[in-house]
Amino acid sequence: MAMETFEKIKTMIKRSLWNAVFVVILALVTLVALVSRAAAQPQAPAATASPAFSQRHREAPASPAGADSGLRLALAQEKKENGKGKEEEKAEKAAAPAAAEKKEVAADTGDSCVSCHVDELRDEAVKNWSADIHREKGLSCADCHGGNKRDPQESSMEKSTGFRGKPARADIPKFCAACHADPNFMRQRNPSIRTDQYDRYLTSIHGRRLEEGDKKVATCIDCHGVHGILRSANVNSPVYALNVPKTCGRCHSNPQYMAQYKIPTDQVTQYRTSVHGKLLYEKSDLGAPVCNDCHGNHGAFPPEVTSIADVCGQCHVINRDMFVKSPHKVGFDKEGHHECATCHGNHSIQLTSDAMLGVEQGAICARCHESGSQGFDVARAMRAGIESLKAEMEKGKQLLAGATNAGIEVSQALYEFRAANVALIQSRNVMHEINPKAFNDVIAGGLQVARQGQKVGRTAIAEARYRKLWALWPLLGIILMLAGIGLRLRAPKSESERKEKQP
Ligand code: HEC
Ligand code: HEC
Ligand code: HEC
Ligand code: HEC
Ligand code: HEC
Ligand code: HEC
Ligand code: HEC
Ligand code: HEC
Ligand code: HEC
Numbered sequence: 001m002a003m004e005t006f007e008k009i010k011t012m013i014k015r016s017l018w019n020a021v022f023v024v025i026l027a028l029v030t031l032v033a034l035v036s037r038a039a040a041q042p043q044a045p046a047a048t049a050s051p052a053f054s055q056r057h058r059e060a061p062a063s064p065a066g067a068d069s070g071l072r073l074a075l076a077q078e079k080k081e082n083g084k085g086k087e088e089e090k091a092e093k094a095a096a097p098a099a100a101e102k103k104e105v106a107a108d109t110g111d112s113c114v115s116c117h118v119d120e121l122r123d124e125a126v127k128n129w130s131a132d133i134h135r136e137k138g139l140s141c142a143d144c145h146g147g148n149k150r151d152p153q154e155s156s157m158e159k160s161t162g163f164r165g166k167p168a169r170a171d172i173p174k175f176c177a178a179c180h181a182d183p184n185f186m187r188q189r190n191p192s193i194r195t196d197q198y199d200r201y202l203t204s205i206h207g208r209r210l211e212e213g214d215k216k217v218a219t220c221i222d223c224h225g226v227h228g229i230l231r232s233a234n235v236n237s238p239v240y241a242l243n244v245p246k247t248c249g250r251c252h253s254n255p256q257y258m259a260q261y262k263i264p265t266d267q268v269t270q271y272r273t274s275v276h277g278k279l280l281y282e283k284s285d286l287g288a289p290v291c292n293d294c295h296g297n298h299g300a301f302p303p304e305v306t307s308i309a310d311v312c313g314q315c316h317v318i319n320r321d322m323f324v325k326s327p328h329k330v331g332f333d334k335e336g337h338h339e340c341a342t343c344h345g346n347h348s349i350q351l352t353s354d355a356m357l358g359v360e361q362g363a364i365c366a367r368c369h370e371s372g373s374q375g376f377d378v379a380r381a382m383r384a385g386i387e388s389l390k391a392e393m394e395k396g397k398q399l400l401a402g403a404t405n406a407g408i409e410v411s412q413a414l415y416e417f418r419a420a421n422v423a424l425i426q427s428r429n430v431m432h433e434i435n436p437k438a439f440n441d442v443i444a445g446g447l448q449v450a451r452q453g454q455k456v457g458r459t460a461i462a463e464a465r466y467r468k469l470w471a472l473w474p475l476l477g478i479i480l481m482l483a484g485i486g487l488r489l490r491a492p493k494s495e496s497e498r499k500e501k502q503p
Helices: 002-048 051-059 067-095 097-109 112-120 141-145 169-180 183-189 197-203 205-211 220-224 241-252 255-261 267-273 275-283 291-295 305-313 317-325 327-335 374-405 411-433 436-501
Strands: none
Touching: 112 141, 169 183, 169 197, 169 205, 169 220, 197 205, 220 241, 241 255, 241 267, 241 275, 241 291, 267 275, 305 317, 305 327, 317 327, 317 411, 374 411, 374 436, 411 436
């Protein structure tokens, strides 16, 4: 019975809840409808005579216009003739900031090149002009192309005005260098900007081949674009780190385009799978080198065999310093082995592992050092040193973990134990010096820490056993005490029982 009434009350509450929700939704829908109607009403006339549309079409009647916008234009003009002209125009300016701004740019600079090419002709070649850093800095078309920007006619482009027209491909670097290699001009605008791009470009393979008449190499606009040139720090710039491989790959990954040069076209593909490429693409880590970090921005050279260490050393400072001190620096340079790249590769550099070190299969040292040679022995000894450190560290780790599990506080020992790992990492670094003494010192330091950790772990575990044993004594005492209390509690109970039975 009670259950049934409870169920009934429950369904009643449920129903009234649903009713309430329905009413609320209905109210909301009505409200929204009312609000949108109210908002739509004053907008209606503006929509038929869009000021943005009418203004744009008065400025550029030649541009393609749909039938719809044509009608709007007619409507707007009709309104003007009805005498509301001036007020309407004011309202138009206020309501169409975009269009007004555009007009101001042209008006401010008095730039007929922009008015004609951008606003009137809607020239495809300059469609990205509004984003161009040169426009942002107040430069005009005429600053690059020459011509008279105050003349609204095509006569503005006569030779007599200094008009240079479209530069030939081979002339583009010089064309850009007119400003970018002129420190006086550039430093007035930005005191910190470099002005060596052209000089460096001339020393690059690209620049040298262009001088020789090869027009397929990269010129300034192949890497930076044209009429939409962005700052290199802008994420949309083709030379922004994340975009560089694609920019270089447009040519270097195109086998047909590069066929005549007999150089590989796999740099981008290989780079993508490298430790550096993964860092860039998967982690968006801009600390990873991209093409220009190793090849230079403007002096695009493959690094000289003997200077690769410096290229890598920009970031891997310690490895570079160690390598330079090693017998390999002299030996590699003499025999023409590429520094760093001989052992690590260039575009497909992978994560390293201890398996690379030594003389077993997969190790690289035995590629050049035969069994019985000093190099062979040193390689084997170095690997053995690393393996023994790893083994001792593992032992120490397990003993300390055992102590922690047994409830002994060893956090200080664990903290100190980290020095062993530092030594392990350091040994892989110092290895590049190929100096057995320096290497063994690092390993010995690590081993000492690892063994100290083992000692602390072992002592702690012994202590835990000891404590366990001692922990039994109080336990026994407690058990005895409990037993005593139990006995005592039983005694009065039986007395009262007896009392109960008595009457
Ligand atoms: C009245 C409109 C008008 C004005 C003003 C104007 N141009 Fe042109 N311009 C044209 C037309 C039309 C062409 C030829 C069509 C084309 O090549 O796109 C042209 C062509 C060009 C070309 C390509 C020439 C070539 O060698 O292929 C450049 C560069 C150029 N204009 C720059 C300028 C500069 C800089 C200014 C300002 C000093 C300017 N224009 C002013 C209409 C104009
Ligand atoms: C930073 C220098 C620079 C500025 C500023 C510049 N141009 Fe150019 N322009 C060039 C270069 C370089 C080329 C050659 C592009 C090529 O070879 O593909 C060129 C080519 C052109 C062409 C020929 C396009 C073609 O494909 O035939 C036209 C038209 C032109 N520019 C118009 C303009 C107009 C209009 C402006 C201003 C809105 C302007 N340029 C601003 C550097 C500039
Ligand atoms: C009329 C002079 C002039 C010419 C010609 C010129 N530039 Fe510039 N350029 C400038 C100025 C000024 C700046 C802005 C410098 C600043 O504020 O840092 C600039 C900025 C740049 C930047 C952005 C630099 C940055 O901060 O990353 C690039 C890229 C660039 N120009 C490339 C070119 C290329 C490519 C050409 C040839 C097609 C060219 N410029 C031709 C004057 C010029
Ligand atoms: C092979 C591609 C390539 C070519 C060709 C090239 N650049 Fe660059 N440019 C770059 C890269 C990459 C950067 C730097 C991006 C960064 O800083 O991360 C750069 C940066 C710049 C900058 C910014 C200032 C600086 O030096 O860092 C200017 C200005 C510039 N280039 C102008 C030019 C001019 C002018 C030319 C032609 C003489 C040219 N570039 C040719 C790739 C190129
Ligand atoms: C417009 C196409 C084009 C673009 C873009 C381009 N390159 Fe090149 N590059 C070439 C051509 C063509 C050669 C000439 C190859 C040769 O002569 O061996 C070359 C040569 C080179 C070389 C010398 C290769 C050798 O050993 O002969 C290097 C390094 C190089 N480019 C790096 C780059 C980098 C890095 C970028 C991007 C920042 C880049 N290139 C962008 C076309 C391009
Ligand atoms: C970590 C540094 C590094 C990075 C990143 C790098 N390169 Fe290289 N690249 C080198 C070295 C070192 C060489 C020279 C190796 C040699 O001569 O065998 C080289 C050689 C080249 C060559 C000459 C032909 C060849 O393959 O040997 C070209 C072209 C080239 N790189 C283009 C690129 C492009 C494009 C990118 C970007 C996708 C790139 N590189 C990224 C270091 C790098
Ligand atoms: C612009 C900086 C930069 C340049 C230049 C550079 N690297 Fe790196 N490299 C990194 C970064 C960042 C990592 C990933 C972080 C790390 O593990 O050190 C890395 C990782 C590596 C690794 C893997 C390290 C590991 O833990 O196994 C190797 C090997 C390597 N780089 C070799 C090279 C060589 C060889 C060159 C020159 C041809 C080079 N790098 C140029 C920044 C750079
Ligand atoms: C003789 C071969 C050889 C040369 C040359 C060489 N390396 Fe290594 N490198 C190795 C080996 C082997 C390892 C792996 C060591 C290990 O894990 O036990 C390694 C590991 C590395 C690591 C990861 C470990 C660490 O130190 O962080 C980096 C980064 C590295 N090398 C960079 C370089 C750079 C940069 C150069 C040039 C200056 C270079 N290497 C030259 C063989 C070489
Ligand atoms: C590309 C070949 C090459 C590789 C790979 C290589 N080495 Fe060497 N190594 C040399 C050359 C060349 C010398 C200098 C020999 C000389 O001057 O007589 C040298 C010298 C040495 C020396 C000095 C003793 C001697 O033989 O002169 C040691 C030790 C050594 N290497 C160890 C290693 C170790 C460890 C590795 C692996 C990490 C390694 N090498 C990888 C080429 C190589």
